[in-house]
Amino acid sequence: MPLDMETATTRPRAMRLRADATRNRERIVAAAREAIVELGPDVPLDEVARRAGVGNATLYRHFTDRTDLIRHVTLSVVARTVKRAEDALAQEPDAFTALRRFVFESADERIGALCSLLSDVFDRQDPAVVSQVEQMQRSINAIMERAQSAGQLRTDIAVGDLMAAVTQLTRPLPGTCCAGFDRFVRRHLQLFLDGLRAPARSVLTGEAATLEDLQARQP
Amino acid sequence: MPLDMETATTRPRAMRLRADATRNRERIVAAAREAIVELGPDVPLDEVARRAGVGNATLYRHFTDRTDLIRHVTLSVVARTVKRAEDALAQEPDAFTALRRFVFESADERIGALCSLLSDVFDRQDPAVVSQVEQMQRSINAIMERAQSAGQLRTDIAVGDLMAAVTQLTRPLPGTCCAGFDRFVRRHLQLFLDGLRAPARSVLTGEAATLEDLQARQP
DNA sequence: CGGAAACGGACAATCCCTCTCCGTTTCCAA
DNA sequence: TTGGAAACGGAGAGGGATTGTCCGTTTCCG
Incomplete structure (x- = not known):
C-alpha cells in the first residue's frame, strides 16, 4: 500500500524536518534571492551557501541542483509579491497610493531578481509556478484597474508594462554594492x-x- | 628626443597598421559591444572573436586582455553617445524633442550595455575615459538645461537621473534574445x-x- | 615579386564550479 | 541525561569552460 511521499501535510511523521533543517532551508532560499539579485542568476552555489551561513553540502541536501533552487526562489518571490499586492489593494483607500505602495515595496523586496528567473530557467510547464504567476497577474491587475477606473492611471498600459519597468529599474548594477x-x-x-x-x-x-508577452522568447 | 608613442597621428610611420589590421581592430570593438549587450560583460572572448570574424589570436594581438578590450569598447560607446547628444541638440529645434531623440537613439545603440562597463572594470584613473565621460556629462547636460529653461523638463533632476534610468530600462535581460x-x-x-x-x-x-554619484561605490 | 606583417586554428595551462564523501555536530525523544 | 538518528560542514575529486600562446599559412604592400 504505497503512501503519498510528496506532501509534508499528508505524512507529518516521515516528512517532518528537524528544526535546524527547516531554518537552514529558508535561509538558503533567502540567501539565494539576495545573491541572485546582486550577482546574477549564475551566482556560484557555494556563494549562496556562504551567505546562508551553511556548508555547500547542506545546500545540495535540500535542493538537487541549481534549477531546483531557483524554482523555489521563484515561488517564494512570486508568493511574496502576491501578498504585497493584495495587502496594498485592501489597505490603501486611494487607488494610486495602493499602486505606488506596491511598486515601492516590490523594489524594497528586490523583485529585480525576477528578471533572471523569468528569463533563464523559467519552467512554463510547472503547474505550481504557472498558477502562482497567474495569481500575481490577477492581483496586480486589480490594483491597476482600480486606479484606471478612478481616472488616476493611464489606460494604455497593462501589467507587463508595469512589472517589466519596475523590474528593470530595480535591478542592481553588477559589481556595485548598491550603496x-x-x-x-x-x-x-x-x-x-x-x-x-x-x-x-x-x-x-x-x-x-x-x-505572457514578457515571457515570450525564441529558442 | 622621445616621441609620443600613444597616438597614431604623431607617428604615422611606426604606428600605422596594415589595412586589414585596422579593419579587424574596429570589427573586434564593434563585435565586443554587441556581444556584451547580448551576453553580458563576461562574454567569452572567443565568442567576440567569432562574431568579429577573426581568430582569437587576432583579438589578443590587438588587446592584451579583457580589461583592455572593454576599456576601448567603453571609449567607443561614450564617444558615440557624445556625438548623438550633440547632434540632437543642434538639429532639433524643440528642446524636449531633442531630449527624446537622444534617449531613443541611445536605446537603439544599446547604451544599456554601458552599465556593466561602468561598474565592472571602469578605471576612474584613466585620463582618456575620465575626460570623455566628463564631455558626455556636459553634452547631455546641455540638452537637459535647454529643456528646463524652456519649461518642458522638471528641474529636480540631473544627468545622473536620466542616464541611470535610461541605462536600466534598456538593459538586456540575461538569457532572452530580446525579441x-x-x-x-x-x-x-x-x-x-x-x-x-x-x-x-x-x-x-x-x-x-x-x-559621479553613480560611479561612487564602496570597495 | 619578396619579405614582413598579420592571421587563424589548435592546444596547453588554468581557473572555477559542481557535486560527493565522510567524520563531526546537533537535535529530539525516551 | 543519554542514545541514536538526522543534519551539518569542510575538503577535494571531477569536469567544463576560458584564457592566452604557438606556429604554419595567408595577406598585404613596397
Whole structure:
C-alpha cells in the first residue's frame, strides 16, 4: 500500500524536518534571492551557501541542483509579491497610493531578481509556478484597474508594462554594492509612476504588455 | 628626443597598421559591444572573436586582455553617445524633442550595455575615459538645461537621473534574445519621459544625481 | 615579386564550479 | 541525561569552460 511521499501535510511523521533543517532551508532560499539579485542568476552555489551561513553540502541536501533552487526562489518571490499586492489593494483607500505602495515595496523586496528567473530557467510547464504567476497577474491587475477606473492611471498600459519597468529599474548594477544606488532607485520609480498617471502625456506605440508577452522568447 | 608613442597621428610611420589590421581592430570593438549587450560583460572572448570574424589570436594581438578590450569598447560607446547628444541638440529645434531623440537613439545603440562597463572594470584613473565621460556629462547636460529653461523638463533632476534610468530600462535581460522585449523598451522610455515633463507631478526625495554619484561605490 | 606583417586554428595551462564523501555536530525523544 | 538518528560542514575529486600562446599559412604592400 504505497503512501503519498510528496506532501509534508499528508505524512507529518516521515516528512517532518528537524528544526535546524527547516531554518537552514529558508535561509538558503533567502540567501539565494539576495545573491541572485546582486550577482546574477549564475551566482556560484557555494556563494549562496556562504551567505546562508551553511556548508555547500547542506545546500545540495535540500535542493538537487541549481534549477531546483531557483524554482523555489521563484515561488517564494512570486508568493511574496502576491501578498504585497493584495495587502496594498485592501489597505490603501486611494487607488494610486495602493499602486505606488506596491511598486515601492516590490523594489524594497528586490523583485529585480525576477528578471533572471523569468528569463533563464523559467519552467512554463510547472503547474505550481504557472498558477502562482497567474495569481500575481490577477492581483496586480486589480490594483491597476482600480486606479484606471478612478481616472488616476493611464489606460494604455497593462501589467507587463508595469512589472517589466519596475523590474528593470530595480535591478542592481553588477559589481556595485548598491550603496548610493538604492537612493536613486526610488527617484526613478517615482518618475516612472508620474509618467503612468492619467491623463496620459503621450501616445504609446505598440500594445499594452501582459506578463505572457514578457515571457515570450525564441529558442 | 622621445616621441609620443600613444597616438597614431604623431607617428604615422611606426604606428600605422596594415589595412586589414585596422579593419579587424574596429570589427573586434564593434563585435565586443554587441556581444556584451547580448551576453553580458563576461562574454567569452572567443565568442567576440567569432562574431568579429577573426581568430582569437587576432583579438589578443590587438588587446592584451579583457580589461583592455572593454576599456576601448567603453571609449567607443561614450564617444558615440557624445556625438548623438550633440547632434540632437543642434538639429532639433524643440528642446524636449531633442531630449527624446537622444534617449531613443541611445536605446537603439544599446547604451544599456554601458552599465556593466561602468561598474565592472571602469578605471576612474584613466585620463582618456575620465575626460570623455566628463564631455558626455556636459553634452547631455546641455540638452537637459535647454529643456528646463524652456519649461518642458522638471528641474529636480540631473544627468545622473536620466542616464541611470535610461541605462536600466534598456538593459538586456540575461538569457532572452530580446525579441519581444525591444518593443516594450520604447514604451517604458516614453512613460519615463512623460514623468520627466514639467510641471512635475510629484516631489522627489533626495538630491538630483550626477554621473559621479553613480560611479561612487564602496570597495 | 619578396619579405614582413598579420592571421587563424589548435592546444596547453588554468581557473572555477559542481557535486560527493565522510567524520563531526546537533537535535529530539525516551 | 543519554542514545541514536538526522543534519551539518569542510575538503577535494571531477569536469567544463576560458584564457592566452604557438606556429604554419595567408595577406598585404613596397
